[in-house]
Amino acid sequence: MAGEVTRTPDENLESLIKEADTLKARLEDERLKLNDVTLSHVAERLDMISLLNVKPRRVLRGHQAKVLCSDWCADKRHIVSSSQDGKMIIWDAFTTNKEHAVTMPTTWVMACAYAPSGNLVACGGLDNKVTVYSLTSGENVSSQNVSSQKKTVGTHTSYMSCCTFPNSDQQILTGSGDSTCALWDVESGQMLQNFHGHTGDVMALDLAPSEIGNTFVSGSCDKMVLIWDMRTGHCVQSFEGHQSDINSVKFHPSGDAVATGSDDSTCRLFDLRADKEVAVYTKESIIFGVNSVDFSVSGRLLFAGYNDYTVNVWDTLKCTRVSLLIGHENRVSCLQVSPDGTALSTGSWDCTLRIWA
Amino acid sequence: MEASAADQGKGCTSRPLAFDKMEGLVREMQDPETGVPVRCQKLFLTSIPSAFMGYDLIEWLMDRLNIEESVEALHIGNLLCQYGYFFPVSDTKNLVVKDDSSLYRFQQTPLYWPWQNNKMPDNVEYAIYLLKRTMRNKQRHGLEEYEMEALNSLKSNLKNKWECITLQADEQVKKAKGMKKCDKIVLDSQERAFWRVNRPPPGFLNSLEYVPIPSRSRSSKPKKRSIEDVQREVDFLRRCLDRTRIKMSVALESLMQYCEMFCEWDPMVTPPQPSNPWTSEDPSFWSINSPIVEIPTEKRVRRWAISMEELVSDPTGLQEFTNYLRKEYSHENIRFWLAVNSLRRSSQREIPQRVKDIYSEFLAPGAPCEVNIDGKTMERTQQELKNPSRFTFDPAAEHVYTLLLKKDCYPRFRRSEMYKQLLAAGVQPSAKKRFFNFGPGKKKNQPQALLQQQQSTAASLSQQVQQGSLAGRRRGSDRSLSGSAHELAVSGVRDKDLNRTVSHSHSQSNLSDIPYRGDLPPACHSKVAPSIWSSLDPPGGSSDEGGGQARSTADDVCPWDSGPPRALAPEPTSQVGRTSRKNSSQLDSGGSSSDISIAIAEVSTHDGSCTP
Numbered sequence: 001m002a003g004e005v006t007r008t009p010d011e012n013l014e015s016l017i018k019e020a021d022t023l024k025a026r027l028e029d030e031r032l033k034l035n036d037v038t039l040s041h042v043a044e045r046l047d048m049i050s051l052l053n054v055k056p057r058r059v060l061r062g063h064q065a066k067v068l069c070s071d072w073c074a075d076k077r078h079i080v081s082s083s084q085d086g087k088m089i090i091w092d093a094f095t096t097n098k099e100h101a102v103t104m105p106t107t108w109v110m111a112c113a114y115a116p117s118g119n120l121v122a123c124g125g126l127d128n129k130v131t132v133y134s135l136t137s138g139e140n141v142s143s144q145n146v147s148s149q150k151k152t153v154g155t156h157t158s159y160m161s162c163c164t165f166p167n168s169d170q171q172i173l174t175g176s177g178d179s180t181c182a183l184w185d186v187e188s189g190q191m192l193q194n195f196h197g198h199t200g201d202v203m204a205l206d207l208a209p210s211e212i213g214n215t216f217v218s219g220s221c222d223k224m225v226l227i228w229d230m231r232t233g234h235c236v237q238s239f240e241g242h243q244s245d246i247n248s249v250k251f252h253p254s255g256d257a258v259a260t261g262s263d264d265s266t267c268r269l270f271d272l273r274a275d276k277e278v279a280v281y282t283k284e285s286i287i288f289g290v291n292s293v294d295f296s297v298s299g300r301l302l303f304a305g306y307n308d309y310t311v312n313v314w315d316t317l318k319c320t321r322v323s324l325l326i327g328h329e330n331r332v333s334c335l336q337v338s339p340d341g342t343a344l345s346t347g348s349w350d351c352t353l354r355i356w357a
Numbered sequence: 358m359e360a361s362a363a364d365q366g367k368g369c370t371s372r373p374l375a376f377d378k379m380e381g382l383v384r385e386m387q388d389p390e391t392g393v394p395v396r397c398q399k400l401f402l403t404s405i406p407s408a409f410m411g412y413d414l415i416e417w418l419m420d421r422l423n424i425e426e427s428v429e430a431l432h433i434g435n436l437l438c439q440y441g442y443f444f445p446v447s448d449t450k451n452l453v454v455k456d457d458s459s460l461y462r463f464q465q466t467p468l469y470w471p472w473q474n475n476k477m478p479d480n481v482e483y484a485i486y487l488l489k490r491t492m493r494n495k496q497r498h499g500l501e502e503y504e505m506e507a508l509n510s511l512k513s514n515l516k517n518k519w520e521c522i523t524l525q526a527d528e529q530v531k532k533a534k535g536m537k538k539c540d541k542i543v544l545d546s547q548e549r550a551f552w553r554v555n556r557p558p559p560g561f562l563n564s565l566e567y568v569p570i571p572s573r574s575r576s577s578k579p580k581k582r583s584i585e586d587v588q589r590e591v592d593f594l595r596r597c598l599d600r601t602r603i604k605m606s607v608a609l610e611s612l613m614q615y616c617e618m619f620c621e622w623d624p625m626v627t628p629p630q631p632s633n634p635w636t637s638e639d640p641s642f643w644s645i646n647s648p649i650v651e652i653p654t655e656k657r658v659r660r661w662a663i664s665m666e667e668l669v670s671d672p673t674g675l676q677e678f679t680n681y682l683r684k685e686y687s688h689e690n691i692r693f694w695l696a697v698n699s700l701r702r703s704s705q706r707e708i709p710q711r712v713k714d715i716y717s718e719f720l721a722p723g724a725p726c727e728v729n730i731d732g733k734t735m736e737r738t739q740q741e742l743k744n745p746s747r748f749t750f751d752p753a754a755e756h757v758y759t760l761l762l763k764k765d766c767y768p769r770f771r772r773s774e775m776y777k778q779l780l781a782a783g784v785q786p787s788a789k790k791r792f793f794n795f796g797p798g799k800k801k802n803q804p805q806a807l808l809q810q811q812q813s814t815a816a817s818l819s820q821q822v823q824q825g826s827l828a829g830r831r832r833g834s835d836r837s838l839s840g841s842a843h844e845l846a847v848s849g850v851r852d853k854d855l856n857r858t859v860s861h862s863h864s865q866s867n868l869s870d871i872p873y874r875g876d877l878p879p880a881c882h883s884k885v886a887p888s889i890w891s892s893l894d895p896p897g898g899s900s901d902e903g904g905g906q907a908r909s910t911a912d913d914v915c916p917w918d919s920g921p922p923r924a925l926a927p928e929p930t931s932q933v934g935r936t937s938r939k940n941s942s943q944l945d946s947g948g949s950s951s952d953i954s955i956a957i958a959e960v961s962t963h964d965g966s967c968t969p
Binding site: 009013024049299342 | 375423426429430433562582584587590591596600603607609610611615616618622625626636643646706747748
C-alpha cells in the first residue's frame with residue numbers, strides 16, 4: 001500500500017495498463033485451452049442446406065433518398081423505414097401501400113424501430129435524439145396527424161445510430177456516436193440506465209431473444225462487441241476479432257451466440273458460453289464491408305447486406321455461402337428477417353426496400 | 358506491392374477498409390506477368406493503346422477470387438469500374454463492364470485512384486481540368502452541359518484564384534503538346550475518367566459520396582484514458598477470468614442441435630404450410646398462425662414441447678398453459694411471473710403503484726393469490742421493497758420461474774391430457790388446395806361445429822379444447838379432404854369469437870371443467886393440491902378472477918393482441934378496401950401482385966360465406 005502512495009499517477013496508470021495486458025494474455029490462454037475443434041469440422045456431419053428459392057417478391061418505392069434503416073412490425077407485414085432526407089415511411093409491405101409518412105426535422109435518420117404493440121415508432125439520427133411517434137390506429141390519420149403526436153424521449157451528445165424497444169412500448173434502448181448506449185423511459189423521457197464502455201461510435205445493438213432477458217449486445221467502431229446487463233448497466237462480456245468498424249450485431253435465436261458484420265468485409269459468430277469467436281464468414285470475392293446481418297429463425301442461415309449492393313446468405317454451421325442475392329443498385333444499408341421468418345426485408349441507398357422470400 | 362498498399366491503409370484511418378482491398382486487387386491485375394492482359398488493341402482501322410478486354414477481366418477475376426458464377430465476377434468488375442480503377446475506353450458516361458470484347462483501360466497512376474491521401478480532389482483542381490479542356494480542340498475535348506455549368510459556377514466562386522488557375526491550365530496544355538500522341542490519348546482518357554468518378558454528372562451514382570457517419574475523425578486520435586477507465590478494464594478482465602467457459606465442441610454441438618431442431622419451423626429452410634404468403638399471395642399462413650388462435654396448428658403445439666421459453670413466448674401457448682394451471686389451481690405462479698415481467702417493462706410513473714399491487718396480490722401474508730417462495734428469497738424481496746423499482750420482484754420471479762414453473766408445472770403440462778389433446782386437435786394445413794371437393798359428410802359436419810362455436814360465446818378454454826379435439830377427430834378422419842381455405846374460414850370466425858369473449862364472464866367454466874378431471878391421470882395432480890379434486894365446484898371467486906386474468910394476460914403479455922386484429926387476419930373486405938386505396942394512390946409496381954391477392958380474397962369470401 002505504502003508503495004502505491006508514493007507513485008505518481010502516471011506510473012500508477014502505466015502499471016494498471018500493464019496489468020490489463022497481462023490479464024488479457026491470460027484470458028486468451030484460458031480461451032485457447034478449450035478450443036478443441038472448429039465449427040466447420042463439427043458441422044461436417046450435417047447435410048448441405050437445401051436452399052429455398054429466395055427471390056425478390058416486393059419492391060417498396062417511395063423514398064426520395066437513401067434508405068438507412070427499417071424495422072418489421074410484430075404483425076409480420078408492416079415495415080417502418082427511414083431515409084437520408086429525413087422521411088420516415090410506414091408501409092404495408094404485403095400490398096406495398098404507404099400508410100403514413102413523417103418528415104423529420106433532420107437528415108440522415110439512421111435508426112428507426114417499431115414498438116411491440118405496433119402503435120409507436122421511434123427514430124433518430126444526426127439530430128442526436130430519439131423521437132417517438134404514435135400511430136394511433138384508424139383509417140383517417142393523416143401524416144400531419146402523426147407528426148403532431150411526437151415526443152422526444154432522449155438526447156445523446158452525438159448522432160443516434162440504432163434503437164430498439166426492449167419488449168415494451170414504455171422503454172427504448174439507443175446506441176450513439178457518443179460511444180454510449182442508453183435506456184429511456186418513453187413517457188417521462190428519463191434515462192433509466194446508461195452503458196459506458198465502448199471507446200468508439202456504437203453502431204448497432206440487439207436484444208437477447210429471451211422473454212425475461214435483461215441483456216443486450218452492442219457493436220462499435222472500436223471493433224468490440226460488448227454484452228450488457230440492462231439492470232446494472234455493466235458490461236458482462238466482450239469479444240474482439242474484427243479488423244474494422246462493426247456495423248451490425250444480432251443475437252442467435254438460441255441466445256447463446258451473436259453474429260456481427262463489419263467493414264472488414266467479414267461476418268463473425270461469437271459464442272457466449274465458449275466465450276470466443278467460433279466462426280468467420282468470409283470469401284475472397286467479398287471485398288466490401290457488411291452493413292447489416294440477421295439470422296433465419298432457426299439460426300441456420302445468416303443474411304448479410306454489403307456495401308457491394310449484394311446480400312450474401314451464409315450457412316452458419318458449415319461456414320459456406322449458400323446464396324448471393326443481387327438486385328439492389330446501391331449499398332444495402334439494412335436488412336431484417338420478418339418476425340415469423342417468412343421474408344427478408346432489405347433497404348438500400350438506391351432508395352428502395354425489397355422483400356425477398 | 359502488398360506492403361505498400363497496407364502502409365497507405367494505415368495512413369488513412371477514415372478510409373473504409375474496402376479501398377485497401379480494391380487497391381491490392383487492382384495492383385495484382387496490373388501485374389504484367391500474372392495480371393489482366395493489357396495490349397494495344399486493334400479496332401477496325403484504329404489502334405487503341407493500353408487497353409484490355411471485358412472477358413479477360415472477368416476470367417481473371419473468376420480465377421483469382423475463386424468465383425464460380427460469372428455474374429459475381431461481373432458485379433465486382435462493375436464496382437471496381439464505378440470506383441474508378443479502370444474505365445471503358447469508348448464510353449465516357451456509363452461506367453459499366455461487359456463480359457465481351459469491349460475495351461477498358463486502367464488508371465495506371467494511383468494518384469487517380471479514389472480516396473488517396475485521405476483527401477478528396479478539390480474544386481481548384483477541377484477548375485483547372487475543365488478550363489484546360491476549353492483551351493483545346495472543341496470536337497474532342499468540348500465540355501458537356503453539366504460541366505459548362507460547373508465551370509461557370511466555379512469561376513464565380515473562385516474569383517480570387519482564377520488567375521492562378523488559368524495560368525496552371527495554360528501550362529499544362531502546353532506541356533501536353535510536347536507529348537506523343539499515343540500517350541496523350543491515354544492520359545486524357547484517364548484524367549477524364551477520374552473526374553467522371555469524382556464529379557459524376559447529375560443523376561448518376563456517386564460511389565464516393567461523403568458520408569457523415571461514423572464520425573471517424575474521432576478514432577484517429579484516441580482519447581487518453583483515465584486511471585478510472587483502466588481500473589474498470591482491469592476489474593472487468595478479472596471478472597472475465599473467473600467466468601466459467603465450456604469447451605468449443607460442447608458449445609458448437611449445442612448450436613448445431615438448436616439449428617437442427619428449429620429447421621422445421623424456419624420458413625427459409627422448410628417451406629411453411631399451407632404456403633408462404635409472400636410467394637403465394639395467400640395470407641392464410643398468417644391467419645392460421647395469428648398470435649391468439651383457438652386451434653393452433655399441430656406444428657405450433659409441438660413447438661411448445663421444446664422448452665418452457667417456447668411455450669410462454671407464444672401468446673396462444675401462454676394462454677393454454679395459464680388455463681391448464683388454472684384448472685390445477687396453481688395459476689398464481691404464472692400470473693405472478695407475468696405481473697413481474699410487465700412491471701419490468703412498465704413506465705416509470707406506474708412503478709410504485711404496480712409494486713404495491715403485486716405485493717398485496719401475491720406476496721403479502723394472506724394475499725389472495727399467495728405464491729410460495731422460500732424464506733430467503735422473501736427476505737431479499739422485503740429488502741428490495743424498501744426501495745421499489747422495476748427489479749424489486751426479480752429474485753422472487755426467478756425463483757417461481759425456475760423452481761415452480763419450469764421444473765414442475767411445465768413438465769406436467771407437457772405430459773397432460775390437455776396437451777395431448779391440443780396436439781391431436783392441431784390443424785394440419787396442407788399445401789394442396791383442394792377446397793372445392795370436400796365429401797358430403799364433411800359438409801354436414803362443418804355447420805354443426807360452427808353452431809357449437811357460436812353457442813359457446815362465453816368460451817372457456819376447456820370448451821374450446823373439447824371442440825378443438827372434436828374438430829381434430831373430424832379432421833383426422835377426413836384430413837385428406839379438408840382444404841386449407843376451408844379451415845381458414847373457420848378459424849377466422851373463431852378468432853372473432855375469441856376476441857369478443859375475452860372480456861366476458863367465465864362462469865360456465867366450472868361445468869366444462871368436469872370432463873377434464875376424469876381425463877387427467879390422478880398421479881399428476883395428487884402432488885399439487887389434492888384437496889381441490891374433492892369438490893366439483895371451485896370456490897366462488899375463482900371464476901371471476903379467471904375472467905380478469907384472461908383479460909390482463911392479453912393486455913400484459915402481448916399488447917398487440919388486445920387491439921383490433923389489424924392485418925394479422927385480414928378479412929376479405931378490408932383486403933379489398935386496401936387494394937382499392939392502393940389503386941387510387943399513385944404507386945409503383947406490384948400492381949399485379951395485389952390483383953392476385955384480390956382474387957384470393959374473393960375466393961375466401963366466397964368460401965367463408967357458404968360455410969355457415
